[in-house]
Amino acid sequence: MENDYDVVIVGAGISGINAAYRLQTQFPNLRYTMLEARQKLGGTWDFFKYPGLRSDSDLFTFGFEWHPWSQKNPIALAPDLLEYLDEAATQHGIKEKIQFQHRLLGADWSSVDNAWSLSVEQDNNFGITAISARFLVFGTGYYDYEKPLQTKISGIENFQGQVIHPQFWPEDVDYTDKKIVVIGSGSTAVTLLPSLAEKADVTMLQRSPTYIISVPNRSGSWLTAMLPDTIQRKFLRLRYLYVSRLLYVFSQAFPTLMKWLIKKQVTSQLPDHIPFDPHFNPRYNPWDQRLCAAPDGDFFKSLRSGRATVKTDTIHQVTSSGITLDSGDILDADIIITATGLALCFGGGTSIAVDGVPILASEKYAWRGTMLQDMPNAAFLVGYINASWTPGADAASVLVCRLLKKIEECGAKAVVPRLSPSEEDCMRSSRMMGLSSTYVVTADGVLPKAGDRGPWKARDNYFEDIKFAKSSNLEGLELLYGTK
Numbered sequence: 001m002e003n004d005y006d007v008v009i010v011g012a013g014i015s016g017i018n019a020a021y022r023l024q025t026q027f028p029n030l031r032y033t034m035l036e037a038r039q040k041l042g043g044t045w046d047f048f049k050y051p052g053l054r055s056d057s058d059l060f061t062f063g064f065e066w067h068p069w070s071q072k073n074p075i076a077l078a079p080d081l082l083e084y085l086d087e088a089a090t091q092h093g094i095k096e097k098i099q100f101q102h103r104l105l106g107a108d109w110s111s112v113d114n115a116w117s118l119s120v121e122q123d124n125n126f127g128i129t130a131i132s133a134r135f136l137v138f139g140t141g142y143y144d145y146e147k148p149l150q151t152k153i154s155g156i157e158n159f160q161g162q163v164i165h166p167q168f169w170p171e172d173v174d175y176t177d178k179k180i181v182v183i184g185s186g187s188t189a190v191t192l193l194p195s196l197a198e199k200a201d202v203t204m205l206q207r208s209p210t211y212i213i214s215v216p217n218r219s220g221s222w223l224t225a226m227l228p229d230t231i232q233r234k235f236l237r238l239r240y241l242y243v244s245r246l247l248y249v250f251s252q253a254f255p256t257l258m259k260w261l262i263k264k265q266v267t268s269q270l271p272d273h274i275p276f277d278p279h280f281n282p283r284y285n286p287w288d289q290r291l292c293a294a295p296d297g298d299f300f301k302s303l304r305s306g307r308a309t310v311k312t313d314t315i316h317q318v319t320s321s322g323i324t325l326d327s328g329d330i331l332d333a334d335i336i337i338t339a340t341g342l343a344l345c346f347g348g349g350t351s352i353a354v355d356g357v358p359i360l361a362s363e364k365y366a367w368r369g370t371m372l373q374d375m376p377n378a379a380f381l382v383g384y385i386n387a388s389w390t391p392g393a394d395a396a397s398v399l400v401c402r403l404l405k406k407i408e409e410c411g412a413k414a415v416v417p418r419l420s421p422s423e424e425d426c427m428r429s430s431r432m433m434g435l436s437s438t439y440v441v442t443a444d445g446v447l448p449k450a451g452d453r454g455p456w457k458a459r460d461n462y463f464e465d466i467k468f469a470k471s472s473n474l475e476g477l478e479l480l481y482g483t484k
Helices: 014-026 078-091 187-196 229-253 255-267 298-305 389-410 421-426 462-471
Strands: 005-010 032-036 098-100 102-110 115-122 127-138 162-164 179-183 201-206 212-215 292-295 308-312 315-318 322-325 330-332 335-338 351-354 378-380 414-417 477-480
Touching (some): 014 032, 014 078, 032 102, 127 389, 187 292, 187 298, 187 308, 212 255, 212 298, 229 462, 292 298, 298 308, 378 389, 389 414
Parallel strands (some): 005 032, 005 127, 102 351, 127 378, 212 292
Antiparallel strands (some): 115 127, 322 330, 414 477
16 A cells, blocks of 8 residues: 655754755655644744744854855844745745644554554644655654743742743733843843843843853855855855854863853953853853854843843742842842743654554664664654754755665665664663753653764764765664565
8 A cells, every 4th residue: 555655744844844855856756745733834933922032043054055044144033034934945845745733643653564654633623634654754843832841930829920931922911111030041031131121121030140142143244245145155154054163162172261252252241230250150161051142242232221130049939029039139020931941852742653662762862863763764853952953954854865765775665773782782871962951951851862882972063964964874774674
């Protein structure tokens, strides 16, 4: 029996759209579709609605290699990013392949049929349908859209004002001239503060600080201005790829020097009444957690305006009208925003099984950060956490195309990653995402593991990964020829 599709892509965000382009370009006759649970494409950028939402990486690398970002600002607001994604998907015939309001509930691989059986829920009251596919690609990222990271805040139920988590930002909230306390110091809080400070008085309350660096939000120079647009965009993409890689490597090799450089930049932008220490002096080294970017120094401009400030302390108790800190200080508030992190999940929360046996991702190793140990004909597209997301997801998509060609050339039915006996005995596991951030640490029981050798190591270098995807030895994989 012929399958409904050759490939099913789950998720119409930036990873899924990119995968669709790679597949249809490499395989013009391939039958594929994309399942999207929401009514619109865009994934994270359509789901989150909080003020100031923007890319946390430059669009020359965060955007698509095959549909370059054409604007001059490297950091873009969510509406501009969504417009860009829609334009790319429409122009390249990808949007017509998306089945909106189709949520993948379960996926079960059959070794007899050599295919995935998918249970799909349709939000337009057609109930649950079953479709089959040879290959499954998860472009779902790793955020849990249903629930945020749970954090215990003593007395939060006593607060008489409005409590908001950025993941579920209410459309009708009016914060004009309000006193707002943003709890948290990650990228969400750093993004929220300058946007909220345009209309309100804002305090960012942090238990511990984060590295924040100002980046110019304007690209180009006299040299790039002289180049034709096509060459200019390629040049900018390569430049940003290399600069971000060098920044990460330099931070890891010379953390003390990198700390000093960040301190020098931050100190020069702070108002006199806000000291560097303790508010901007983290306890960890740069890139042990992700750096936060402030385009054109907007975060520090807000501090200098007097409409925003930073408080480094711990919460003793939330009262009806604000927050009492362990130092004894009191923060009055009309609105409390709990920007305390996001929960992670694997495969968009889909129930996955092989021959009826459930697959628990946290018990499996990730092969090249793209396939799961013992799970045939399935890939998950995960980008980088130490650089722009999309190059990592793109390297995975290129690898998927190579695997599909390998299956076709060998007359096989499937490909599956396997640990060798020696690897099973000696492998040491680590996190697939090598950060010490709270949201990463709390996901130890959710995401796949990385190993300490061979193709099981965590990925963090686009140049190595794209080379492997195109030409390196595919060790660790087993071809399955099936019985049909």
